[in-house]
Amino acid sequence: MPLLLDPRLLTSRDSGRPVRYWVGIDGGGTSTRAVVADARGEILGRGEAGASALGQGAEQAWRHIAAAVTAAGVPGLTLADCALGLGLSGTGVPAQLQAFVEADPGVARFTLVTDGLVALLGAHAGEPGALLISGTGSVAEALLPDGSRRMVGGWGWQIGDEGSGAWLGQQAMKQAQAAYDGRAADGALAQAVRDVAGSSREALLSYCAQAGQAGYARLAPLVFESAATDPAAEALLKAAAAALDTLATAVHPTLPLALAGSIAQRLAPRLSAAVQARCVAPKGEPVAGALWLIQQPTSRPA
C-alpha cells in the first residue's frame, strides 16, 4: 500500500498534456542527477549536470535539470513530454520555491519536494523509515506512517550539525588552538591540523577565517587518522557517534534507519547497539525516490 504523503510537503503543477516520460531528479549545491523511465516504469537512461540548489537561482536550476535529462540520452525525448519528480535543496525558502515554479519551462507535469524527502523515499522505497545523514553537515529525517515528515538537527554548521564532518573539523581546530596556547596537551591531532593550516597563531586564525563549512570538513579525516594514537581524537569520535545516536533516536525510536554520508558510514561501528540494530541498507538513491514520487497516483494533482 503506497504511503500517502502529507500534501503540505509537495508543490505540484500539471499542464494537462499527456506524459510520455517519467523523470526523477535529485539536485543540490554541487550537481543534479536524473533518471528517465517510460510509462511502464522501465529505466531508459541516467544523466548528470551542474548544481540545481534553489538558492543558486531558479534559472540555473531549470537549466541544469534540462541538461541532466538531456544527458540521459533518451532519443526523441522533449521536456514537454516529461513528468518530473524533483527533490531539490532550498525548497524551504518560499521566495526561492515560487521563483522556481514561475520559471517552469513548460514540462508536462512536476511534483517538487525537498532533497531530504527524496533521499528518504529512495532509501525506504516510499515506505516509512528514517535516514541519518552525516557528511559535511548532519541531520536525521523520518517519513512517519501517517505520511508526515520529521527532522532533527540540521541547524547549520556554524552552531549545530553535531557529529558531521564540519563539526569534527571544528573540534579538531579547537584542539589545535588549545594545544597551541597551553590549554591542552599537544598530540597527533593538533600536529595534523598544524600540518594543514600552519603552526602560528596567525596561520590558525587565517585558516578559520576562510574555512567555512567545506574547509572545516576537510579536517575531519585527520580525526579518524589520529584516533589510534591520540586520546583527544578518540574522544572526538566518541562524541560524534554519541551526537549521531541522539539524532537517530530523537527522529524516531524504532523505524528502520538508513545511513547516508561518508562520516555516518565511518562512524557506523561506533553507534549504540540500539541504533545499529535498526540500520538497514538503503533500497535506492535519492534520484530513485524522486522517480517514485512522480510515479505515484497520489502525487498527481487533480
Place this chain on the structure above:
Amino acid sequence: MPLLLDPRLLTSRDSGRPVRYWVGIDGGGTSTRAVVADARGEILGRGEAGASALGQGAEQAWRHIAAAVTAAGVPGLTLADCALGLGLSGTGVPAQLQAFVEADPGVARFTLVTDGLVALLGAHAGEPGALLISGTGSVAEALLPDGSRRMVGGWGWQIGDEGSGAWLGQQAMKQAQAAYDGRAADGALAQAVRDVAGSSREALLSYCAQAGQAGYARLAPLVFESAATDPAAEALLKAAAAALDTLATAVHPTLPLALAGSIAQRLAPRLSAAVQARCVAPKGEPVAGALWLIQQPTSRPA
C-alpha cells in the same frame, strides 16, 4: 623598577618636537577614551569619542582619537604638542598598523600597542600580572617579568572564546534547538531563548543567521537568570567557569590576576579556589595603562 617591555610589542614615532601634554588613549570597536596629563603627571582632563579600532579604518581612528582628546577640554592643547600612548584594537594586522602610522596627523610623539596590553598595564600599574577578560569575547593575557606578553584563548566567537558572553549565548541557542527537536528536555532556558528569538524552527534559524557575536551575547543573561530553576543552564555556567579557569591557569599559574568584563565578574564566585586566590582588584583602567606607557622613558625612541 619599571618593567622593560619587549620592544616588539611597541610601534613608536617621534617628531623631535617638544612635548607639553601626555595622553593615554584606549580605543576599540565602540569608543575611544582619552586621559590628558601635564609634564608632572597631573591629570588635566578626560574625554571620550567614537570607535578607533584599526579594522574600521586609520582615518576614522585618528579622527576619533583627536575628538576624544579635544573632549578632555584642556585649554590651549594642540595634538602637535602631545605625546600619545595608544592602546588600539586591531594592531595585529600589519596592513592596518601601517596605514595608521602613515596617517599620523602630526603628533609630537606616539607609542602604539594593542588594546589588551594597555589593559594589562593599567590593571597592574605596569608591573607583571595577568588579566582574564570575559565580556562579549574571552581571552587571558599576561605581562611576564621579562617584559614579554602571553595570550591564551581569544580565537574568536565563531569557534573559540569559551566562557564568554557570545559562547554562553551560543550554548543557550543550542539548548533551545535541542529542546525544539527532541534531543533534550525542555526547560526554563530553552523557553527564555524562544521568548527572545521565536518558537518556530524558522525563527530560531533566522535569529542565528543574523545574530553575530553581539546577538549571541545578548542571550547570555538568560543563562544566569535560568540557572536556579534549569539544570541545563546551571551546567552551562559551570562549563563557562571551567573554561575561564583553564584560560587563567594556562596564561600563567601564579601571577596576580585581574578580572575584566561583565561575564568574568558574574562568574568570579564560580572560579576554582586556586584562581580566586590569585585575584586582585585592577589598579587602573586601560586608559591609565596607555598613559603609563607613554610616560615611561623606555618607550621613548632614541
